[in-house]
Amino acid sequence: MSEGGKLFLLASAELRDRWRWARQHLYALLILAPLVLGMTYWTLSRATSYDLVLEPPSTRIQIVLAILAVIAVIALNLSRASRELYHLRQPAIISEALPVERATHLHLALLARLGRTLAFGLLLVVLHSLWSERWATELMSLVALLLAVALITLSEIYAALNWIHWGSTRRKQDAGLALVVLLLAAALSGLLLHLFFNPLSAAKMADSLAVAVLLSAAQGGAPITYLIYAGGCLLAVVIYLLARTRHECWRARDIDYAQRLRQGSRLDLSVIGIFRRWMTESVMAMLARDLRLTLRTFSSAVYVAGGLCVLLLLMLLVLLMTNVLPSGPEFIGGLMAFGWASATWLPAVIAIKLCCLLAAASLASVLPVLVYYQLPHMWLERATGATGADVWKAKLWYARLVTLPVVLLVYAVGVLAGMMAGQGGGVPLTYVAPLLAECLWLWWLVSTAVGALAFEMPDRPELAIVLALTVSISTGALTAVLWPMGLAFYGMGFAQAAERGGARAHYYLATEAE
Amino acid sequence: MSEEPLVEVKAVTKRYGATVAVDGVSLTVDAGETYALVGANGAGKSTLIRSIVGITVPDAGDVRVCGEDTRRHASRAKRHIGYLPEELILYERLTGREYLQLVAGLKLAGAQQISQALDFFELDRVAGKWIGGYSLGMRKKLGLAAAMLGEPRVLVLDEPLNGLDVEMMRKLRKRIQAERDAGRALLISSHVMDFVERTADRVGIMSGGQLVAEGSPRALREQTGLHDSSFEDVFFRLAK
Numbered sequence: 001m002s003e004g005g006k007l008f009l010l011a012s013a014e015l016r017d018r019w020r021w022a023r024q025h026l027y028a029l030l031i032l033a034p035l036v037l038g039m040t041y042w043t044l045s046r047a048t049s050y051d052l053v054l055e056p057p058s059t060r061i062q063i064v065l066a067i068l069a070v071i072a073v074i075a076l077n078l079s080r081a082s083r084e085l086y087h088l089r090q091p092a093i094i095s096e097a098l099p100v101e102r103a104t105h106l107h108l109a110l111l112a113r114l115g116r117t118l119a120f121g122l123l124l125v126v127l128h129s130l131w132s133e134r135w136a137t138e139l140m141s142l143v144a145l146l147l148a149v150a151l152i153t154l155s156e157i158y159a160a161l162n163w164i165h166w167g168s169t170r171r172k173q174d175a176g177l178a179l180v181v182l183l184l185a186a187a188l189s190g191l192l193l194h195l196f197f198n199p200l201s202a203a204k205m206a207d208s209l210a211v212a213v214l215l216s217a218a219q220g221g222a223p224i225t226y227l228i229y230a231g232g233c234l235l236a237v238v239i240y241l242l243a244r245t246r247h248e249c250w251r252a253r254d255i256d257y258a259q260r261l262r263q264g265s266r267l268d269l270s271v272i273g274i275f276r277r278w279m280t281e282s283v284m285a286m287l288a289r290d291l292r293l294t295l296r297t298f299s300s301a302v303y304v305a306g307g308l309c310v311l312l313l314l315m316l317l318v319l320l321m322t323n324v325l326p327s328g329p330e331f332i333g334g335l336m337a338f339g340w341a342s343a344t345w346l347p348a349v350i351a352i353k354l355c356c357l358l359a360a361a362s363l364a365s366v367l368p369v370l371v372y373y374q375l376p377h378m379w380l381e382r383a384t385g386a387t388g389a390d391v392w393k394a395k396l397w398y399a400r401l402v403t404l405p406v407v408l409l410v411y412a413v414g415v416l417a418g419m420m421a422g423q424g425g426g427v428p429l430t431y432v433a434p435l436l437a438e439c440l441w442l443w444w445l446v447s448t449a450v451g452a453l454a455f456e457m458p459d460r461p462e463l464a465i466v467l468a469l470t471v472s473i474s475t476g477a478l479t480a481v482l483w484p485m486g487l488a489f490y491g492m493g494f495a496q497a498a499e500r501g502g503a504r505a506h507y508y509l510a511t512e513a514e
Numbered sequence: 515m516s517e518e519p520l521v522e523v524k525a526v527t528k529r530y531g532a533t534v535a536v537d538g539v540s541l542t543v544d545a546g547e548t549y550a551l552v553g554a555n556g557a558g559k560s561t562l563i564r565s566i567v568g569i570t571v572p573d574a575g576d577v578r579v580c581g582e583d584t585r586r587h588a589s590r591a592k593r594h595i596g597y598l599p600e601e602l603i604l605y606e607r608l609t610g611r612e613y614l615q616l617v618a619g620l621k622l623a624g625a626q627q628i629s630q631a632l633d634f635f636e637l638d639r640v641a642g643k644w645i646g647g648y649s650l651g652m653r654k655k656l657g658l659a660a661a662m663l664g665e666p667r668v669l670v671l672d673e674p675l676n677g678l679d680v681e682m683m684r685k686l687r688k689r690i691q692a693e694r695d696a697g698r699a700l701l702i703s704s705h706v707m708d709f710v711e712r713t714a715d716r717v718g719i720m721s722g723g724q725l726v727a728e729g730s731p732r733a734l735r736e737q738t739g740l741h742d743s744s745f746e747d748v749f750f751r752l753a754k
Contacts, residue, residue, distance in 0.1 A: 001622055009619040013605060013612070020607035020644075091605040094660070097567045097597040098620045099589045252571040252585070260530060 003104045010095055010108050017091070025462065032466060041130070057324060062198075067190030068314060070148075073120065074155050074186065076307035077113075079300045081160035085109040085247075086258040096255070106157070106247045113153045121149040128197055140225070141196050147232040148192035154239040155185040161243055165250050168257035174246075185239060188232050195225060279393060282386050286394035287401070290370060294402060301369040308362040309406050313413060316355040320348055320417040320426065343431035344438065350480065352414035352427065356439045357446055357476040359410050360403040361469055364450035367399050368464035371454050381509060388506025392455060396501070399451030400444070407443040411436055438483055445479055445486045446472045452497035455504035518581065519544045520594070520668050520699035521566060526575035528561050535561040536572070537723035543716075545667070548690060548700040550710040552749055553720035559703045560600055562720070563672050566701065567597045580667055593621075596666035600673045600703075602657045606646035610637050610656050613645060614663065621664030631659035634689070636682070650677035658686070662693075669693060669700045675709060687713055711745040719752045727752040 001009075022029060057065070085105070087093040092108065124145060162178035165171070279287070294302055319325055325347040343349055381391055415435070418426025427435055449472040457464040479486035519542035528536040536558045543549040551559045564570040566577050568584040568591060577584045582591035605613060614628045632638045635655040640648065648656065654677040661669060669690075675683055690713055694700055704710050710717060711731045719727040719734075727734060731748075735741055738751045 001619065006620055009616055013608060013616045016612070017605045017607045089603060091603050093603055094599075094617065095620065096569045097592060097595065097599070098617070099593040100620060101589050252588070256530070256570055 003101050006095075006100050007104050007107050007111075010092060010100075010104070011111050014092065014108075014112065032463065057322070059194075059198075061318070061322065063190060063194050065318070066193045067186050070152060070155075070186045070189040070193065072307060072311050072314075073152060074159050074182065075310075076304055077116075077156045078160055078163050079297070079303045080116075081109065081113055081156045082164050082258055083300070084112045085157060085160050086164070086251075086255050088258055102248055102251050103244065105251070106244060109160075110153060110157055113156050114149070117149045117153045117156070120152075121145055124193070124196065131197070140229075143229065144192045144195040147229060147236070148189045148196065150236050151185050151189045151192070151232055151239070154236055154243065155182055155189070158182065158185075158239050158243045158246075161246055161250065161254075164254045164258045165246070168250075168254045181235075181239060181242065185235055188228065188235055191228050192232055195228065279397060280390060282384070282390045283394045283397070286381070286386070286391065287397050290394065290398045291401065293370065293373075294366065294398075298373055299366075299369050301366050305362045305366045309359045309410075312355050312359045312362070313410060316351060316410065316414055317417050319351050320414065321420070325351060341434075343428050344434070344483070345481070346427070346431075348414075348418045348426050349431065349435055352411065352418075352435065353438055353442060353480040354477070355414065356407045356410045357442050357473065357480055359406045360443050360446040361450065361472045361476065363403045363406055364399045364447050364472065365465045365469055366402065367395060367450055367454055368457070368461040368468060370398070371395065371458045371464070372461040375458055375508075378509065386509070387502075388504070388509055389502035391509065392498075392501040392505040395454035395505075396448065396451035399447040399454070403443055403447045407439055411439045438480075441483055441486055442476055442479060445490060446476045448490070448494065449475060449497075452494070452501050455501060455508060458508060520580055521549075521701060522576075522578040523562070523566060524576045524578075526562065526565055526572045526577060528558075528565060528570060528572050534723050536565065538575070539720070539723070539725045540575075541718055541725060541728065543668070543699040543701050545699055546694055546697045547715045548694050548702065548713055550714035550717045551701065551703045551720060552705070552707070552710055552717060554753065557720040557753075558723040559720055560672055561723075563670055563701065563703055567595050567670050568592055594667045596661040596664065596669045598657045598661040598671045598674055600676075602653050604645045604653060604656065607644055609642050609644055610648070610652075611641040613656060614641075614660060617660040618663050621666075623664035627663050627665075631663060634685075635659045651679060651682070654678055655682065662689075667698055669698055671700070671702045673703055673705070675704060675706050683709070707745040707749055719749060721753045 082088065083090060087096065087105070095105070095108075158178065159182055162175060162182075166175045166178075297303060415427050415432055420426075450468040453464070453468045453471060456467060475486070475489045479489070521541075521543035523539060523541045525538050525540050526536055527534065527538050539558070539562055541549070551562065553559050561570060565572045566579065566584070568577075568579075568588045571585060579591040580594040582594070584591040605616075608616070611628065611632065614631060615625075617623075618625065618628055629638075632641050635658060637652065637655055637659065640652060645653065645656065654674070658671070658674060661671065674686060678686065687709065690700055690702070694715075702710075702714070714731060716728065716730055717734060718725050727737070729737065731745060734748050734752060735745075738748050740748050740751060
């Protein structure tokens with residue numbers, strides 16, 4: 001059988017496996033996800049239509065954001081791409097011991113990546129149609145998107161290849177070359193995505209790009225557009241050839257390193273001893289285990305959540321350091337009558353609080369994945385006689401501890417960025433300390449909400465994430481606008497949530513319902 | 515027996531950072547021979563086996579399977595190998611039959627062999643069910659069936675007995691003898707000393723990444739002088 005035939009066999013086995021997984025999750029995919037996404041879109045569109053009057057960012061900022069988004073996508077997918085490339089903990093690992101050429105492994109990983117990036121592209125098509133209120137039908141616009149998808153796919157695999165190789169060998173020349181190629185690919189992909197959303201903006205782009213000085217001689221935007229397309233095609237071919245030759249040389253040696261990446265490392269978690277007064281030894285032991293698993297990235301969800309936090313932080317920086325946000329006192333108008341306390345509604349303060357909320361919710365959403373991951377190992381809790389309340393409490397504190405550092409980081413970055421921007425849009429000095437209290441209050445509320453719901457749907461992590469995010473973000477958003485509301489939510493809900501959480505955990509311990 | 519060994523391992527060394535997992539091991543397995551690799555956990559058996567089947571590349575030394583260098587001609591060497599890994603990771607949502615069809619396709623084995631393998635390993639009743647619902651024993655049998663597809667000249671089985679019931683263990687032992695009689699080379703790693711003594715023509719004992727003793731079960735008994743003790747005692751004496 002030819003290598004093409006083998007690739008077809010392996011790819012169809014993967015596809016069949018995933019298709020059957022999707023069939024098992026029809027409810028989540030066809031009903032729940034569209035419902036949640038639809039409601040989110042409806043809420044956002046209402047908010048942007050009536051409440052927030054935001055100027056669209058300049059072409060330059062749009063391009064920078066597009067490039068940053070591509071870099072984030074590549075970085076977020078590093079772990080998953082390397083898993084696909086080296087079949088780490090994947091059934092396709094069997095093909096390593098079978099007569100399958102190295103190039104077939106690479107092509108299989110590229111196909112898997114392409115499938116996922118195409119889904120990302122489809123999402124962009126939908127976003128484009130919502131934004132421009134028409135479907136993208138221009139041929140060149142779709143070509144730009146397809147080219148960006150191809151470039152991102154190739155870059156993800158090339159990045160994963162180099163990431164593992166760097167860990168294995170620490171060769172600076174290879175890493176340097178990869179960095180240059182990937183930055184170039186991210187820049188071109190960002191430009192192509194920008195062209196997809198703004199097919200007629202090539203002339204504007206020319207004004208915004210440094211290279212435009214050279215290119216503007218070409219009169220008008222079209223030649224620049226074609227240059228970007230041609231550059232994209234050329235770079236895609238170059239990255240494919242680089243990935244292919246590097247993979248051929250490196251695979252045999254790097255696969256060992258990739259497989260050992262999941263093995264242990266030294267971690268000192270003695271710091272959690274300071275929480276001894278609030279929890280029993282049993283809770284502390286479970287908490288230490290959960291934190292260790294997270295620091296050792298038990299699932300790629302940890303990378304995704306971390307990546308989301310980085311994205312949120314970048315967005316906050318952009319918001320605070322540009323003139324996207326409306327300037328403070330004029331925007332909140334009559335609310336200034338509340339004196340220094342009215343600073344709680346300043347756009348910059350609200351932005352920091354919302355960023356804290358979203359970052360905490362993103363990180364806390366790792367918890368449902370952790371609970372699902374641990375279900376087959378719950379015999380340990382059963383055998384050691386842990387109570388449902390203890391198990392639940394460990395998860396509650398896990399959500400709190402995992403999210404605390406990022407909330408403090410967002411707060412610090414937000415306050416500093418606001419001060420540096422110096423456009424009157426930052427945090428007033430008198431409100432720096434109260435804002436910390438507000439951020440900590442949001443953290444406590446959001447992490448408690450997610451932790452409390454840990455055992456609501458332990459065997460359906462995707463639904464559990466939707467539930468936890470809906471509850472935590474909605475209560476958190478209201479609290480961000482008016483912090484005393486959080487007191488009401490907490491007072492009314494926590495005691496019941498604690499009782500129910502303990503009972504749910506006990507149910508899973510008692511019934512072995514995994 | 516043919517003159518050239520089907521598996522030839524020469525001074526193979528494999529390091530993981532400061533840890534030497536396999537330290538200059540050399541061994542051969544001839545056609546029509548069963549070679550058992552025994553040793554404590556972490557002795558380096560699985561790393562050596564992974565080097566032989568081409569999943570891991572040794573830092574030093576050479577491995578040849580049916581005359582093919584596994585480093586230079588990995589794909590060609592793998593054509594001759596049937597491998598059962600210690601830890602089986604399978605497609606949870608494929609049926610047993612679909613999984614075997616995939617492996618058969620990659621190994622160029624005929625469809626008839628799939629039916630024979632399902633029949634031999636008593637998997638025909640569950641062949642249409644998803645692997646996710648299989649017990650540990652069924653998974654192991656499926657892995658064994660996949661390893662034996664394509665009639666490979668070299669069979670490498672890492673802990674083949676885990677999860678098998680007594681009847682299937684007996685059946686597997688007979689199958690191993692039949693494969694050996696058919697001129698195949700078998701390299702088996704196991705902790706079940708009774709199985710090793712009854713099945714293997716030669717036994718290699720690994721400790722600390724090195725091959726510390728090698729020979730037929732009878733020769734190893736004579737070497738230790740433990741004629742009436744269990745083979746487990748022989749192993750402990752030599753492994754120390």
